[in-house]
Amino acid sequence: MVIVLFGVSLLTYAMIFVTPGDPARTILTQQMGGQTPSQEAVEQFRVSEGLDDPFTVQYVRWMGDVLQGDLGQSYYSDQPVTDAIAQRLPNTIILAVASMLVAIAISVPAGIASAVNPGSRIDYTAQFGALVGVSMPNFWLGYLLIIVCSLWLDVFPVAGVGGLEHLVLPAVTLGSGMAAVIARLVRTAMLDVLDAAYIRTAHSKGLRERIVIYKHALRNALVPVVTIVGLQLSYVLNGAVVVEVVFQRPGLGTLLVDAIFARDYPIVQGVTLLIGVIFVLTNLAVDLTYSRLDPRIDLGGEPT
Amino acid sequence: MTDQLLRVEELHTRFDTDRGTVHAVDGASFTVDRGEIVGVLGESGSGKSVTARSICRLEEPGKIANGTITFDGTDLTTASKSTLRQIRGNEISMVFQDPTETLNPVFSVGEQIAESVRIHEANGRQRLLDFLGVPLFRERSAWTDARDRAVELMDQMDIPNPESRLSAFPHEFSGGLRQRAVLAIALASDPTLLIADEPTTALDTTTQADILQRLRSLRDERDVGILLISHDLGVVAQTCDRVVVLYGGQVMESGPVNEVLTAPEHPYTRMLLECSVRNSNPGERVRSVSGTPPDPIGGYEACPFADRCRHATTACREGYIPTTELDSEHRLACVEAPLPADDALAHRQDALTPDGGEQDDST
Numbered sequence: 001m002v003i004v005l006f007g008v009s010l011l012t013y014a015m016i017f018v019t020p021g022d023p024a025r026t027i028l029t030q031q032m033g034g035q036t037p038s039q040e041a042v043e044q045f046r047v048s049e050g051l052d053d054p055f056t057v058q059y060v061r062w063m064g065d066v067l068q069g070d071l072g073q074s075y076y077s078d079q080p081v082t083d084a085i086a087q088r089l090p091n092t093i094i095l096a097v098a099s100m101l102v103a104i105a106i107s108v109p110a111g112i113a114s115a116v117n118p119g120s121r122i123d124y125t126a127q128f129g130a131l132v133g134v135s136m137p138n139f140w141l142g143y144l145l146i147i148v149c150s151l152w153l154d155v156f157p158v159a160g161v162g163g164l165e166h167l168v169l170p171a172v173t174l175g176s177g178m179a180a181v182i183a184r185l186v187r188t189a190m191l192d193v194l195d196a197a198y199i200r201t202a203h204s205k206g207l208r209e210r211i212v213i214y215k216h217a218l219r220n221a222l223v224p225v226v227t228i229v230g231l232q233l234s235y236v237l238n239g240a241v242v243v244e245v246v247f248q249r250p251g252l253g254t255l256l257v258d259a260i261f262a263r264d265y266p267i268v269q270g271v272t273l274l275i276g277v278i279f280v281l282t283n284l285a286v287d288l289t290y291s292r293l294d295p296r297i298d299l300g301g302e303p304t
Numbered sequence: 305m306t307d308q309l310l311r312v313e314e315l316h317t318r319f320d321t322d323r324g325t326v327h328a329v330d331g332a333s334f335t336v337d338r339g340e341i342v343g344v345l346g347e348s349g350s351g352k353s354v355t356a357r358s359i360c361r362l363e364e365p366g367k368i369a370n371g372t373i374t375f376d377g378t379d380l381t382t383a384s385k386s387t388l389r390q391i392r393g394n395e396i397s398m399v400f401q402d403p404t405e406t407l408n409p410v411f412s413v414g415e416q417i418a419e420s421v422r423i424h425e426a427n428g429r430q431r432l433l434d435f436l437g438v439p440l441f442r443e444r445s446a447w448t449d450a451r452d453r454a455v456e457l458m459d460q461m462d463i464p465n466p467e468s469r470l471s472a473f474p475h476e477f478s479g480g481l482r483q484r485a486v487l488a489i490a491l492a493s494d495p496t497l498l499i500a501d502e503p504t505t506a507l508d509t510t511t512q513a514d515i516l517q518r519l520r521s522l523r524d525e526r527d528v529g530i531l532l533i534s535h536d537l538g539v540v541a542q543t544c545d546r547v548v549v550l551y552g553g554q555v556m557e558s559g560p561v562n563e564v565l566t567a568p569e570h571p572y573t574r575m576l577l578e579c580s581v582r583n584s585n586p587g588e589r590v591r592s593v594s595g596t597p598p599d600p601i602g603g604y605e606a607c608p609f610a611d612r613c614r615h616a617t618t619a620c621r622e623g624y625i626p627t628t629e630l631d632s633e634h635r636l637a638c639v640e641a642p643l644p645a646d647d648a649l650a651h652r653q654d655a656l657t658p659d660g661g662e663q664d665d666s667t
Contacts, residue, residue, distance in 0.1 A: 295473040
């Protein structure tokens with residue numbers, strides 16, 4: 001895991017290093033209100049920020065700081081990157097959790113309903129919905145929802161953060177795409193499980209259909225679903241970038257996008273590293289959930 | 305015919321497949337009395353398991369096209385879902401073939417037995433949240449009692465250290481222990497009819513003998529009627545009172561075990577006996593049956609066994625085969641009966657007796 005994280009940090013750093021665009025020039029232009037900065041000023045900025053040093057030196061210096069919990073400072077404001085992230089992170093986490101909840105609330109019942117009545121009208125509707133959900137790009141759905149729900153119906157605010165009402169549209173936008181993927185997965189997993197002999201046993205005990213499905217079948221079907229839900233978290237973080245821009249939510253996504261446009265490298269690096277860390281930690285959490293869901297998966301590696 | 309528990313009449317169970325309609329059970333009729341073990345004997349594909357499942361109304365994706373299944377006065381083919389649930393929870397229990405597959409891998413064995421106890425005691429009242437174990441909705445004292453009962457049941461099934469095994473998962477059990485756990489689940493509802501579909505096929509001989517002994521004591525002590533599905537002549541001979549020989553979804557011959565398996569009248573039953581290892585002389589090759597059961601798509605116009613039968617005549621291939629009654633118990637579906645004594649069966653008398661079931665029962 002440490003190696004993976006190390007790789008992530010190296011890659012993000014390297015990618016930014018080779019990205020075209022001179023941060024010194026861009027930043028100074030902006031600081032001077034659009035005037036082209038003098039060559040000396042540019043040189044001076046490069047030296048003071050250490051931009052002239054070779055890649056390895058820069059990387060090691062940055063890594064050393066990161067290990068001490070210091071992600072550097074934004075080129076623009078004197079705000080440390082950690083502060084900037086800490087300010088925005090809660091918004092993104094709330095959005096991620098809310099959209100996950102939306103996704104699960106839609107997809108699990110839909111997937112189960114499809115699997116229980118394969119070939120029925122419910123199944124086709126759910127599958128068609130899933131197809132639409134997968135195919136629809138986030139930013140487009142986001143704007144559609146703004147037009148319909150905010151401008152026409154005036155139910156939810158267009159943009160910004162605040163109460164729950166600000167969260168609904170972004171969460172639905174982000175959650176629906178995920179719901180589509182998860183619903184298909186739940187359907188396949190459930191169809192598989194419903195054929196199992198232990199489901200017949202559960203029926204033969206005289207158990208109600210609903211309990212057979214929600215207890216005996218669902219629990220088994222959840223194992224593959226949890227994996228994907230875990231992996232989908234990266235999708236949420238990706239999607240958050242777009243959705244936050246669409247809805248003007250101050251979160252990690254907007255922070256990242258703004259920083260990229262402004263060539264504010266310390267922030268870009270900090271955010272990317274954080275996303276990498278979150279991703280790795282989620283995967284760990286998924287592995288731990290496995291063994292809770294399916295006792296046969298023993299982390300010690302005992303064969304079943 | 306005293307105290308009839310189950311009466312299956314003209315049962316037809318069909319499966320619609322892409323290749324056509326499979327007539328898995330094609331007009332089978334038989335009965336099971338209280339305190340009696342009836343064996344259903346046949347090769348794979350003869351419709352044994354589908355018959356068993358149809359009785360529990362778990363025939364899906366198949367459909368019961370025709371016939372009646374009368375259990376204790378109720379016709380199960382027309383019974384409502386809730387009636388069926390009641391009957392499954394209180395009257396009929398089922399044990400399926402492979403205990404590795406029939407226990408839910410993600411719940412502890414104790415939970416699965418306790419659940420069966422709860423279903424039986426809750427009497428049709430099953431709340432989802434209670435069974436899911438959602439904290440505030442779980443009736444804790446009822447589950448604690450059910451677990452105590454589960455320990456008793458495991459103990460009765462000779463599962464060692466039942467208390468400590470209560471929270472064990474199926475994969476931590478050996479095959480024999482699993483099948484005992486499955487039996488414990490089946491018996492938790494104190495059934496009057498037990499349907500056991502190849503309960504010992506996946507087990508070693510010692511465990512098999514033990515499980516069969518258990519079935520016999522259920523019959524003797526609790527007066528349970530048992531329908532034992534098996535492809536194994538030895539198992540049927542050792543355990544059953546009566547036997548129904550099934551082929552192509554039809555009953556070929558039925559009657560008391562000691563008549564049918566010692567003096568079979570149907571060529572199919574004779575063939576099965578010839579192939580039994582038990583009936584072979586040492587050093588001699590065990591006979592094998594040529595051919596396989598026919599593809600039951602579209603059902604049969606005539607005797608399903610005709611193509612493999614050495615006595616088959618044109619009458620066998622054309623038209624309906626009537627069932628003849630040799631005596632009140634022993635029935636036969638063969639137009640060629642009575643058959644000439646088969647010389648291949650010459651050694652069967654002395655071969656079946658030494659090791660055969662009838663003697664086991666009396667010891």
